[in-house]
Amino acid sequence: MNEVDVLVIGAGPAGMAAAMRAQESGARVAMVDDNWSAGGQIWRGVQNSHTRTPAGIRMFWGTQVVARGTAERTLLLEDSEKAFELAFDKLILATGAREIYLPFPGWTLPGVMGAGGLQALVKSGLGIQGKTVVIAGSGPLLLAVAAYLRKAGARVKLIAEQATTKAVSSFAFHMVRYPMKVTQATALKLSLHGVPYLRGCWVEAAEGEGRVQRVRLRQGRKSWTEDCDYAGIGYGLYPNTELAALLGCRLRTNAIEVNEWQRTSVDGVFAAGECTGIGGVDLSLIEGEIAGYAACGDTARASRLFGARSRAKRFAGALDRTFRLREELRTLPRPGTIICRCEDVQYEKLQQMSSFRAAKLHTRCGMGPCQARICGVATEFLFGWRTDSVRPPILPVRAGSLITRKEFQQESSITR
Amino acid sequence: MPENLTIEVNGCELPAKAGMSVAAALFQAGEFRFRISASGQPRAALCGMGICFECRVTIDGQANCRSCQILVRDGMVIRTS
Amino acid sequence: MVGAGIVGAACAKELAEAGLRVAICEQNGYAGGGATAAGMGHLAVMDDSDAQFALTSYSQSLWRELAQELPAEAEYLACGALWVAADEEELREVERKFRFYQNRNVPAEILDSKQLAEAEPNLRAGLAGGLLLTADSVCYPPCAAGYLTKRAAATGGNIFFGKKVTEVSESGVRLEDNTFLTAGLTVIATGAAAVRLAPEIDVHPRKGHLAITDRYPGFVRHQLIELGYLKNAHSTTADSVAFNVQPRVTGQILIGSSRQFGVEDAVAEGPMLSNMLARAIEYMPAIADLSTIRVWTGFRAATPDNLPLIGARPGYRRIYLATGHEGLGISTSLATASLLADEILGRDSAIPRSPYEPSRSVAVHA
Structure with missing residues (x-):
């Protein structure tokens, strides 16, 4: 069995920072990520000082966590070839966040993607040169995605931000207190010159034959359509807490609860970054560093970062207030709009249900392979439902990977 | 420079580049129907990060593979439904 | 009520x-x-x-x-059930069952090794045969x-x-x-x-585990049960697993089964699940590569x-x-x-x- 001092789950900003600090403190460190390189979703394919993995850290790329292992302080992992267990002394969860998708008529059409989703596709090789794109949803990610796509050659028609002009302006005002953010914002503004940034505006519907060809937008009483090849629509981020929940870590308002040392309610398990609450990359880096130090018992160096963390958190608070989702978004689904995309469960079926569990058993909502990661967030927004408790496997897994008997693993490697 | 590869999508040979995800290669090839949903609708990648399972395709005979999480290999045989 | x-x-x-x-x-x-x-x-x-x-x-x-x-949505499927005999001894049990059902006017057919393989191509080769109960169904x-x-x-x-x-x-x-x-x-x-x-x-509660896969239409065609299932189901004390696999209308495959006494905790247990899936894969090797999306447990109400x-x-x-x-x-x-x-x-x-x-x-x- 593999044995490390610190195991970090997720190689985004928080995970990378945690791993480097832990290694610096003398720990044997391993990292697991389902991608093929460091950077997480935000720095996918980016080369910078945070995404260069230091020698000596064992990297498990293209690897996902499936369940607890057979012994205490072990996890069952799966890559494209095999399943294996990894033993650790301390665990740092840096599982990040996923985009929030809110259902509207036509959101299931091919070509309608998340804003971050579209960016991820382009980063993984999709040519966007000359393609017409509409970016919509909410949050600062929209601007970053639009700028990225534009640089990659896309014709970004407009950015539709659901938050009001007033809210967004006050957010910009607050950013003055964060010099780094102002620089970033100025750079963004320059790269987005000429792209309309419409506030209080959202996509009401997507239309097209077999793929998205246009979206219908609304801004106040005005409604119109825009032609597009792709629509990138994301309504902010939602913490990935499934692994934490499986391990028994306490959650607080959808995020992993941590103390000042980034320690969760479970002994030996730390968490950092967006999975502990959405706060942006700067906060993720600081939390990751604190977690890395604290996991190695280096409280002196960890505590020196508390001040920086507090400042970064204020920015996170402003973020949250500014981009609060508006009520009108709850009224977008029509009776026939599909809410659960795995099982194609329509809005009208769900309206008759009293809870997520009732919906699951009686309409199949949330029964598919995404395990309610998409529809669970949507139905929480639409109906106020809470999803079921998390059970292993936390992601779909090859049946053979759940077999822990040694003799069988040998057999199966022959039969496969 | 990215290495040029050939993949087979629904029986047609298509060029692709090393390091590309299967999902990106499919869109690039103009294939917007990755799978047929439970009620018969065409679907393609949504999240691009392995969470939504909308991008499932059959790769080298194995059904239900997430195309956004798998990189193209030379000679890979991909089938959409 | x-x-x-x-x-x-x-x-x-x-x-x-x-x-x-x-x-x-x-x-x-x-x-x-x-x-x-x-x-x-x-x-x-x-x-x-x-x-x-x-x-x-x-x-x-x-x-x-x-x-x-x-x-x-009740997903009634008249798929029939196939009791699978691994060896000659179990084949004799197939014959006994066949006579039992025949005497009671329940439609039943004996399949030989080749017919079994044709009926369920994903079963491992070399199984002895089976008993097909065409009237069984699932919902x-x-x-x-x-x-x-x-x-x-x-x-x-x-x-x-x-x-x-x-x-x-x-x-x-x-x-x-x-x-x-x-x-x-x-x-x-x-x-x-x-x-x-x-x-x-x-x-008394008798705990069971089940797993379900993503959609693989046609992978399994009948409710499949190993004949050893009865030995397991009859035991009123020992923990056991058996190959018991079912096709759903959705194309998903439901994989069972396990039986445990004296356990009240509903948590899915790794070792039990592992044994259960290993048994399933023993009968259907290709199950090993199927994407398993959910695992759960339940409690049967058992009587002596x-x-x-x-x-x-x-x-x-x-x-x-x-x-x-x-x-x-x-x-x-x-x-x-x-x-x-x-x-x-x-x-x-x-x-x-x-x-x-x-x-x-x-x-x-x-």
Whole structure:
């Protein structure tokens, strides 16, 4: 069995920072990520000082966590070839966040993607040169995605931000207190010159034959359509807490609860970054560093970062207030709009249900392979439902990977 | 420079580049129907990060593979439904 | 009616349609959330004993009638069941079963090794043969229970969801919020949890695990069960697993099964799951590479003689039991409802009721 001092789950900003600090403190460190390189979703394919993995850290790329292992302080992992267990002394969860998708008529059409989703596709090789794109949803990610796509050659028609002009302006005002953010914002503004940034505006519907060809937008009483090849629509981020929940870590308002040392309610398990609450990359880096130090018992160096963390958190608070989702978004689904995309469960079926569990058993909502990661967030927004408790496997897994008997693993490697 | 590869999508040979995800290669090839949903609708990648399972395709005979999480290999045989 | 699992729902519908004024108290906010949701939904005819055969066979005929009106979401699928013989010894058991079913006019066919491979190409090569029971079928139990509950409601029944019964007496039931519902008679149909309301009955939870895959249409065509299943199902003490795989209308594959006694924790157990899947893969090697999307557990209500308790609760005049169905609750729910209604209404029954009378169980263990 593999044995490390610190195991970090997720190689985004928080995970990378945690791993480097832990290694610096003398720990044997391993990292697991389902991608093929460091950077997480935000720095996918980016080369910078945070995404260069230091020698000596064992990297498990293209690897996902499936369940607890057979012994205490072990996890069952799966890559494209095999399943294996990894033993650790301390665990740092840096599982990040996923985009929030809110259902509207036509959101299931091919070509309608998340804003971050579209960016991820382009980063993984999709040519966007000359393609017409509409970016919509909410949050600062929209601007970053639009700028990225534009640089990659896309014709970004407009950015539709659901938050009001007033809210967004006050957010910009607050950013003055964060010099780094102002620089970033100025750079963004320059790269987005000429792209309309419409506030209080959202996509009401997507239309097209077999793929998205246009979206219908609304801004106040005005409604119109825009032609597009792709629509990138994301309504902010939602913490990935499934692994934490499986391990028994306490959650607080959808995020992993941590103390000042980034320690969760479970002994030996730390968490950092967006999975502990959405706060942006700067906060993720600081939390990751604190977690890395604290996991190695280096409280002196960890505590020196508390001040920086507090400042970064204020920015996170402003973020949250500014981009609060508006009520009108709850009224977008029509009776026939599909809410659960795995099982194609329509809005009208769900309206008759009293809870997520009732919906699951009686309409199949949330029964598919995404395990309610998409529809669970949507139905929480639409109906106020809470999803079921998390059970292993936390992601779909090859049946053979759940077999822990040694003799069988040998057999199966022959039969496969 | 990215290495040029050939993949087979629904029986047609298509060029692709090393390091590309299967999902990106499919869109690039103009294939917007990755799978047929439970009620018969065409679907393609949504999240691009392995969470939504909308991008499932059959790769080298194995059904239900997430195309956004798998990189193209030379000679890979991909089938959409 | 205490409980809106498949058994409670079926009983409520039967009694409501017979003209009784029925109320159902269900602790969950919906029907079929307990063992019903955890079960496979194999509607089987079984040959363990004459009594079990009579009940399962009668129930299957009732399911066939009901199938005409079941909504699509109940996912009724007449896929047939195939009992798989691994070797010559098990093949002799196939022959014995075949004669049993043939003598009772149940359609059955013996498949040789080659025919078995043609019928189920994903089974491992070299299996000895099998017994095909063409009349067996499967359904999605929570929606079947939901449908039966709606039928009861449509006939004037009152459904109280989210109401947990804490006490049952001759005059009615007490709810968790301390309200008392007066009833002329009460039926306890809460599966393994029935002992909380009727502590004297000999019903014990028997834990099971199941796993379900993503959609692979055509991968499995029949409900498949290894013949060794019976040995496992009969043991009343030892933990066991058996190859038991089912095709769903969705193209998903349901993988079972396991049996454990003396475990009350619902957590999915790695070692048990591991053994169960290993057994499945032993019979169907390609299962190893199928994407498994969910794993869950449930508790069967087991009795010492593997027969349910249907009828008057011993020592009471107005309390009835409908529990103890072990792994056959979905299969035998409709027959259970029919027999219970017959007893309550003083009607004759299609099959003898005595093997399932709760008094026989209590008498054995008093």
